[in-house]
Amino acid sequence: MLFVHGFGCDQHMWRLVAPAFADEHRIVTLDLVGAGGSDPAAWDPRRYDSLDAYADDILGVVRELDLHDVVLVGHSVSAMTGLLAAVAEPSRFAALVLIGPSPRYIDDDGYRGGFSAADIEELLASLDSNYLGWSTAMAPVIMGNAERPALGEELTASFCRMDPEIARQFARVTFLSDCRDALPEVRIPTLVLQCREDVIAPVEVGQYVADAIPDARMVLLDATGHCPHLSAPDDTIAAMRDFLGSRVGAA
Amino acid sequence: MSLADPADDAVAVHTDRARAAFLDALVLDDPVALYDSAPCGFLTTTPDGVIVKTNATFRTWVQREAADLVGETSFVDLLTVGSRLYYGTHLGPLLLMAGRVQEVALDILRPDGTRLPVLVNASLARGDDGRPRAVRIAVFDATERRSYERELLEAKQRAEELARTLQHTLIPPTVPAIAGLEVAAAYHPAGHGTDVGGDFYDVFEVGDDEWVVTLGDVCGKGYEAAIVTSLVRHTIRALCVTERSPSAVLAALDEVLQHHETDRFCTAVLLRLRREGDGWSIDIGIGGHPRPLLLRRGSAPEPCAGRGPLLGVLHDATFEESTVRLGPGDALLLYTDGITEGRRGDEMYGEDRLLATAARIGPRPHELVDALTAAVLEFQDGTLRDDVAVVALGVPG
Known part of the structure; x- marks a missing residue:
């Protein structure tokens, strides 16, 4: 199983869910380029100007580790990049678990994604305000401070922190993307995990994704927010187990 | 509680007038009065974000009555869309992972359409079993600070633009x-x-x-x-x-x-x-x-x-x-x-x-x-x- 985190965070966000599958699956988690512990030198603004580059990176990991029958678990924007990867190289993938997916955030002629272009500009302004804390003085703290041993403390320092320029571009690429055309191309069983209240990916968007993918089902979790794998890990695990168990010969 | 003992040498109360003022302030600002009238907004929500209680300062700032807020509204509902997105992608996960967030810049949208820029500290209270039970949020009015930060940011962008322009004048773009x-x-x-x-x-x-x-x-x-x-x-x-x-x-x-x-x-x-x-x-x-x-x-x-x-x-x-x-x-x-x-x-x-x-x-x-x-x-x-x-x-x- 390959777990891919979404915009704003890193692979630490899987720590309540991924271990539950470690007995029956090989677990692979990764930090997207620009996030978490990824090599800062790997970031190239020209390359990462569309979701395709992130999908390419996922395929790169799959090929490098020579993974087959992959169950890809993608959160938020990585639900879509994971889906793009699975469409590009279907032979490697066995199933998709999409947590809080949205193929398009901005409303569009008969489609409701929940946001306007102005809302996205507002998010970018919000990023600017909040990354004021990303100063050169903060860098050593973010890189890991030996005087702060507790996991919680460490996470406060590093989790959800990203170079402001990278965050800005990733936000733009994420929230301006449109992956609706890729949905019908998915050829593998797909689970959409949807929270009943999610300001980022509303229920109707999750339903749209489940309806557009040929072999997909949606499970509505009794949870709020955009990260059920953090706020309702047990329900998330149960729904995923149920989905994986229902597939004969699941890898 | 040495603070409660006015005779304690550590407390600099030497004159009758000062002693009276000390006792007066001590009595006036009991925990309830402090909670309601603190110079920052306080609110408590369920782990899912539904507002459980608020203080008077917060209600004044967001221009809402307690009845409109408690039990009905989530903290994210009070935010601008941009701040909601930021909450969902950053603050929410960070709070669940690390148990607290500090100095997060958000914008509250008031019923009259105006915005209140705030800085937010929040912590997650867990029960003995480790389950999240409540979120405590302190809200600070950051209007002045944020407009100053905006000016700084704009000045920085102008300076970088100028540096880039100058740099371009220093080298021929192409031979x-x-x-x-x-x-x-x-x-x-x-x-x-x-x-x-x-x-x-x-x-x-x-x-x-x-x-x-x-x-x-x-x-x-x-x-x-x-x-x-x-x-x-x-x-x-x-x-x-x-x-x-x-x-x-x-x-x-x-x-x-x-x-x-x-x-x-x-x-x-x-x-x-x-x-x-x-x-x-x-x-x-x-x-x-x-x-x-x-x-x-x-x-x-x-x-x-x-x-x-x-x-x-x-x-x-x-x-x-x-x-x-x-x-x-x-x-x-x-x-x-x-x-x-x-x-x-x-x-x-x-x-x-x-x-x-x-x-x-x-x-x-x-x-x-x-x-x-x-x-x-x-x-x-x-x-x-x-x-x-x-x-x-x-x-x-």
Whole structure:
């Protein structure tokens, strides 16, 4: 199983869910380029100007580790990049678990994604305000401070922190993307995990994704927010187990 | 509770009046009064975000009654859409993972349509079993701070824009095409490319089949160095209109720098190229700069011409001049000391590595420039300690 985190965070966000599958699956988690512990030198603004580059990176990991029958678990924007990867190289993938997916955030002629272009500009302004804390003085703290041993403390320092320029571009690429055309191309069983209240990916968007993918089902979790794998890990695990168990010969 | 004992020596209550004031404040601000009237907003939500209680300060700030908030509304519902997105992608996950967040900038949207910029601290209260039970949120009015931060951010963006613009004026964006001569050039400022540096080059036409190529290095970095760099480049251009000899141009430039208020000096190579038959005749003047490398097909690269004194330092300096001929297949390489003095720890890239790279590539201008800049960048693990400028000229054939 390959777990891919979404915009704003890193692979630490899987720590309540991924271990539950470690007995029956090989677990692979990764930090997207620009996030978490990824090599800062790997970031190239020209390359990462569309979701395709992130999908390419996922395929790169799959090929490098020579993974087959992959169950890809993608959160938020990585639900879509994971889906793009699975469409590009279907032979490697066995199933998709999409947590809080949205193929398009901005409303569009008969489609409701929940946001306007102005809302996205507002998010970018919000990023600017909040990354004021990303100063050169903060860098050593973010890189890991030996005087702060507790996991919680460490996470406060590093989790959800990203170079402001990278965050800005990733936000733009994420929230301006449109992956609706890729949905019908998915050829593998797909689970959409949807929270009943999610300001980022509303229920109707999750339903749209489940309806557009040929072999997909949606499970509505009794949870709020955009990260059920953090706020309702047990329900998330149960729904995923149920989905994986229902597939004969699941890898 | 030493604070509750007014007789305690540690509490500086010496007069009756002060003692009365102390007791008065102590009684007035009991925990309930403090909660409601604190100079910051307080609210508590369920782990899912539904508001459980708020203080009066918060309700005043968001212009809502308790009945509109409690049990019905989530904290995110009070935010602008941009802040909701930020909450969902950053604050929410961070709170669940780390148990607390601090100094997060959000905007609250009030019923009258106005926005209240706030800074938010929040912590997650867990039960004995580790399950999240409540979220405690403290909200600070950050109107003034945020408008000041916005001004700072805008000022920073303007300054960076200005630096980029200045930087563009300091280097020719592309080298002009010269009939019968292949020219390649590269300029890389030190660090991450946002500072202006002191290295420069220039290539310009002075007559039919006559060109001037110059490359140099003003000591220091930053705006002061950039001003001198600009002065040097334009002075060279002006002098070359009337003065044919590179050594005479350098002598005049030396004069100009000595009379300029700056105490910065500079080094430069100045070439005057004249097309002759199937090649070029090149007069070379050097002011304190590393000597150009001459690459002839079939022989090892070697420095040519004499070094000459620094520019802007010595009185009555004299500059030599020499002439080389570039025939088909020959090339000339100009570079700044950002190449040879590129550092890895105590080690420098050095002239030997430069000569080895030049010998390996041979007299091919574009390949030379690419290979050298790549090698020096790699030598310094991708971050240049000093500016690098390289120009290579070659006669095709």
